Amino acid sequence: MKLFQTEDHYYDHGMRDYAPQIRLLYYVIIGILLAFSKVMWRWKVENPGELEPEGETGSIIISNHTSMAEVVATVTHIVASGRRVRPIMKSEFNKNPIVRWFFARVGGIPVDRGTADMKSLRRAQHALQRGEDVLIYPEGTRIRTDDQPVEVHGGFALIASMAKADIVPIAVCGFRDITPQGHHLMRPMKTWIRCGERLRLASAPEGLKRKERIQWFEDEAIRRMYEVRDQLRDEHPGRR
Template identity: 30%
Template structure:
């Protein structure tokens, strides 16, 4: 009940006013049954704007930090993320990947829509980063289709580090479902899982128009600023954000 109240009564009207969100391709989302919505990740508000324009309820895997806060703020945060359908996962433990896989498979086995951010974290600079293969494992083990979703403009409404949301146009593009049944029984093969993940990232790159960088976003975020406060040193193989000439492009991995 709380999910729908937030969507239509409490939070939804605010997001409508801020982002005027439009959506393209909702016919690609099945009316029933499990499926994975694989989205780029520009802002925290991605997890709110997407459910706002998708008729079915979406369950996201969320970092466990949202559920472990203390005091009044922590209690509210824990309650809020629970009632809007977020499933906590611990991203720091030795079994983090397996725990996330198990949580995702449980959601899919119940015939629900599972929202996943293959990059694993928000983009630090608006570009699209290398996808993690947990997405592929879930798709191959569950047998469901993967639906690529491009979120455009949410980073302007909710810039990284901002405390106040800002009005900006938001567009959501839902791509055609990708069927990976040709890889049936090949889950656990790291080459297959990488191929599946790269195919999804290629679709996201085409839908979003983002530049692609062939490293994990978390790797770039770990680069600490220099002691004198200057910008961190460049990561090998990563072009500056304003230098599109050296950005790696994913090959077209679509089956012929």
């Protein structure tokens, strides 16, 4: 791939095909963020083996969302383990040309929430079929307080079904405390990331129609994500 391309080229092509200069810049950034986040937030991924796919197809990884810091930790862990990951991002990020330029080159795929954005679904499907992982935050935005209304955005199970990919639910704890409400500076804090059990579409109960199977797939993945989150919170009282 040539060095100077439009954002659509990055959305539609595999990360291994990016220009060498872009890939070098990407890995330099990942290395810096990995070292910084490890020192600042002392995170460790528990049960990391769940992130390893059994075949050539990538996995959809879903997580609860409390801070941008957990995005940094999750992405750098996946890349450091030798995989490529495409975070799904809100299309609102594309309004800023600098942010749009950056996210396109680190693998981000924009999606219009609340719409049948088939172009984005296909891009995610093709990424999975190329062996890249897709990272999705179904809550759609950072959940900063326990009483904040949460609207879970679906669609990820449909992508998994289209690509014949598994879903790996993960959960984070402690990242919300890095920047408490009313503060802007990040604090060094111990944080946790845990992977739940990998979920396969074949695990759905027998007798369900296709639409029902996809809905079960999505509901079960969300249930497992929150189950792992609640386990972490119980193990680390007072941390969010």
